[in-house]
Amino acid sequence: MPKFDTLLTPPGAVAGRPGFHGRLPYTQALLAKAGHDQFMLISNSHIVLPDRSVMSSQPGGGSALELPVREFAAALRGLEGVEVGHFLIYLDAALAALPLHQAASVEADILPVLAVDxxxxxxxxxxxxxxxxxxxxxxxxxxRAEHRLFNRLVQWSHWVLQTRYCEQCGGRLENAEKELALFCRSCVRPVYPRVAPCMIAAVYRPGELxxxxxxxxxxxxxxSCVAGFVxxxxxVEMTVHREVREETGVLLKSxxxxxxxxxxxxxxxxxxFLAEYDSGxxxxxPGEIEDAQWFSIDDLPPIPPTLTISGRLIRLAVDELREQGRR
Ligand SMILES: [Zn+2]
Incomplete structure (x- = not known):
């Protein structure tokens, strides 16, 4: 398994310091040296994937997100001298909880990501x-498994590509020493990626959603479900009651x-959440919700796929209401 620093420390950077931003005249050599034969390539709006025909013919193992370094030799040369974000991503969610210095010694799939303008x-x-x-x-x-990885991949990439300066003093951020974070030397403070909590709720009453x-x-x-930012x-409980009332006008019991x-x-x-209707x-x-209606669980309109949490909440609510209906 490659050492963490081998991959993330660009030549000329301070030894032992993980890196987010850097020029990659050495991209391909870097990936090869670190022993990775696969990587991921992403921008703020697009990702490189095998086209549909290739994806559907892929035999079993191997995620569509993983690109073979060997085949991308020429493309990677196109990144020479360009500043890109680069970081490692864990394929196993359980590992994401480990401190990085331990993760480096764990036998697990970690893949390099290049985040590019x-x-x-x-x-x-x-x-x-x-x-x-x-x-x-x-x-x-x-x-579903790729979806979970994709969520992390996109979120980290957005952050890496968009975070260059300190919000407080405007100074250029550096890479933090020991964690996946950036650091402002003047303010002496680390900068972490943002996560915004939101609620999403399927509102139900007997036989209807x-x-x-x-x-x-x-x-x-x-x-779909009602959703909104905390x-x-x-x-988050307050948000559920507030958003459902604001967007649809109804009050919840529980x-x-x-x-x-x-x-x-x-x-x-x-x-x-699943939310039980009370009254209203x-x-x-206006301006937010185009339409909202009670639908019979036996006659639902088109709803999101189970890949999304809204799709799963709706199907769970339907199952529970059916179960109640049989009692
Ligand atoms: Zn600062």
Missing amino acids: QVQLEALALPPGYALIPLRTALFQLD LLAQNVALKSRGLY DPGES IRYIESEAWPFPHQLMLG EIVPE
Whole structure:
């Protein structure tokens, strides 16, 4: 297994310091030296994936996100002299909790990621069979395990590409010494990626679900759960009651936490709930909600796929209501 520092320390940088930003005249040599024969390549808006025909013919093992370094030799030469973000990503979620100095010695799949400006990514000569795919399109071409990796990949990449200066003093950030973070030398403070908590709730009453269509979903004809950001000072429970009331006008009797999922556009953590209706008529919030209705669980409109937390919450609510109906 390659040593962590081997991969992340660019030549000429302070020895032993992990690196986010750097010029990569050495990209290919770096990857080869570190013993990695696969990597991932991403920008703020696109990711490089095998095209559909290649993906569907891939035999079993191997994620579509992993690109073979050997085939990308020419493309990687196109990044010479360009500043890119580079970091390691863990393929095993359990490992993400380990401190980095331990992770380096664990036998696990960790893959290098190159996060590149979109203009530079478009300029690369990709090998045949690979394409630039918009991130939101890619999301729905992946399986569940790849989806989890993709969430981390996109969120870290966005952060690496967008975070260059200290918000407090405007100084250029450096790479932190011992963790995946940046550091402002003047303010003497580390800078970490942001995570924004959000709630998402499937509202139910006997035999029916309250589903809403926001402006973004209208073009795709989908109805989904109510969702919204947690405001500063709120508990997520308060947010559930507030957002459901604001967006649909109804009050809730009780709420129950189910599961969470990262949503990387740009950095949400979705906390999923089932919420029991109490009272009130539906009044869709103007400008926010295109339409909201009670739907019979036997006659639902088009809903998001189970790949997304909203799709899973809706199906769970339907299963529970069916079960109640049988009693
Ligand atoms: Zn500063």
